[in-house]
Amino acid sequence: MQEPAQTSAPPPLTEAQRTAVEHEGSPLLVLAGPGSGKTRVITHRIARLVRGGQFPSSVLALTFTNKAAGEMRRRLETLLVEQGDAAQRIVAGTFHSFGARVLRRFAEEAGVPADFTVLDADDQERACKQAIEESGEGGGRFTPRAVLTEIGGFKDQLLMPDTVAAQAIDWRARTMARLYAAYEKVLRRNSSLDFDDLLVRTALLLRDHAEARERLQRRFRNILVDEYQDTNHAQFCMVLELAREHRRLCVVGDPDQSIYGWRGADIRNILQFETHFPDAVVVPLGENFRSTRPIVEAASAVIQHNRQRRVKVLTSMRGDGKSPRYERCVDEHSEASRVVQEVQAAADHGVPWRGMAVLYRMNSMSRVLEEALRRAQIPHQVVRGTAFYDRREVRDAVAYLRLAANPQDELALSRVANVPARGLGGTSLDRLELHAATQGVPLLEVLRTPDAAGVSGRAATGARKLAELVLAWRREAEAGPAETLPDLVSRVLRESGLEAHYLQEDRSEADEGESRTENLAQVVTAAGDFISERMATESLDEDGTPPLRTALDALRGYLERIALVSDSDAFDPESGAVTLMTLHAAKGLEFPLVCVVGLEQGSLPHARAMDTPGDLEEERRLCFVGMTRAEDTLLMTSAASRTIRGQPMATVESMFVRELPAGVERSDRSGYDGDMDDGDGIDEPPRARTGLRAGMRVRHPLFGVGTVEGVAPRGSSTAVRVNFASAGRKTLILEFARLQVLG
DNA sequence: CCGTCCGAGTTTTTT
């Protein structure tokens, strides 16, 4: 086991890296392959700017996750140690957090409420549900999910409801336009913005409001964008508007690692950078310092199957190493054991747990792996940043806090009005909210005087009590200084009755894992962490973020932070544990040992992305991203049978496996090949690797139960012949047949 | 108004 690169003195910048760091005078595009030192280029470039006399506060570094921003700041602190607090003054953050910050500062100009709250995914859905009902489309014709996807698409394109309505050509489009308008109305009523708004409103502000634009252009004279391949149109507009005057812009990215097309990322932003900025200079970085040659070769072989691609050669600078392995396992349990065996062996050779990662396509695949690791007593962490804030008790706590920050927040109110039970049920709540909406009375006021809305008895008492509480919290929030945030949070949790409520639940529930009250306590702790972190940096920021003076300011900041945490933010490189995460969350990270599991059709590539060529290429890039996370050891696995939603399904090996070069060692432990055919017509080598063989009992959703008679490749897929008890003999395409294996 | 039971639909990836 060799020493990790970080401990030795950093190697000098390569020729190409230096060109990228030192280029001046026109926009710069750095096309950086995996492991080519892209973060290093950005940080060195910033350091050089600052040493060359640029104000640190004029540097804006936009990243994809908060984690990446933090990491960048950390590295800059080392590089700029002689420049005092320069690193602290640099503005580094996600597009979303930067948007939130700008909108707070220019709320009036942007036409957003100054005290807006940011909706999390859950509330977004509630808001959408409400919009659907209010616009009379409640018949279940559209799911909130589908509507939100569509609205998100509009927003990515900076289309406002009236524009969408004007362009609507058919009934469906007109309905969507109506739903979009209704949704916006709900948001306005709640003084809320959703994730997309943070980008859209900022982009529009910059585009339409000359004064704000010029101020921000003057402030942020040096702009750097990381992961540029994953920006959408709104983000592109933000960058364009900010940089168009001074043109001191540097974007870094890799088209081969563009994996967010599904949420509007427009790969053309990077592919056509020179069209947008004709004098742009392009610096390719193709030398990989991360992975051994066999790993780079395997990953390159796969990505070369993409047709829509700007060809780029990736060369390993690390030289020879272990061949990557691919193994086909019986099912997800044997796959998990194989992973355990692999990490165990690596540990025996001195690889620390934190140097190992297991990557999968879907979060649902983590469970079996977790269990296997737990049984083997191997320390592991599952990276799912939102998991903590997904818990019921935590969401309730956050809802109460949001109510304290913004009493207009009906979404929060409807969540906790009756938790714990205070006699204020759905019927009364609807009545109160309706009254508030029709009479134009603030919600808090209606809660205080429920009789005016025709609510009396138990429900009225509950409403009055709640209004009292919210009012008292708010008064304290306004009066107290920012440092008292944890006290405020703790008070809210106590007085709301949540603490007692969940204490009771903890007692009654026959102990399963961590307690809900402990999680509530965590919310207080997190508030403390937030405030001390902010206090440390904010005094350095002369304009931009309004300073946190009162506990109310602090509360808003905290809530915003909570709304903007991402999955990958939960990754703790120091944890001393094996890391489990999705392929998406793994972007930008590296590990001596990586296992990519679930290389099956339907999984990687995902079933929803298999039919569209463009989507399929994105899945291939995802595979590429996963493989290139590995420094020394890469294990890829698939399971011949995988249990999906409680049903074991026969799987077909991923098409990407076929694209792996000869240098990859393959083995099949699924035990199924060898006796797959019954010597009857449809069999010939190479044999299909499936979990099925003649004689097995299967169930088909339409044809019922039957016996497999033969399995064979057919074209690019696999044919299975099954004799069904009721439907007779059928030949099915395994990829589509959804066959369930019976025990 | 509150709790519980049952059936339906559902998951890809995330700021």
Place this chain on the structure above:
DNA sequence: ACTCGGACGG
């Protein structure tokens, strides 16, 4: 497998 919403009885 798991969550959510509707129905129903207390």
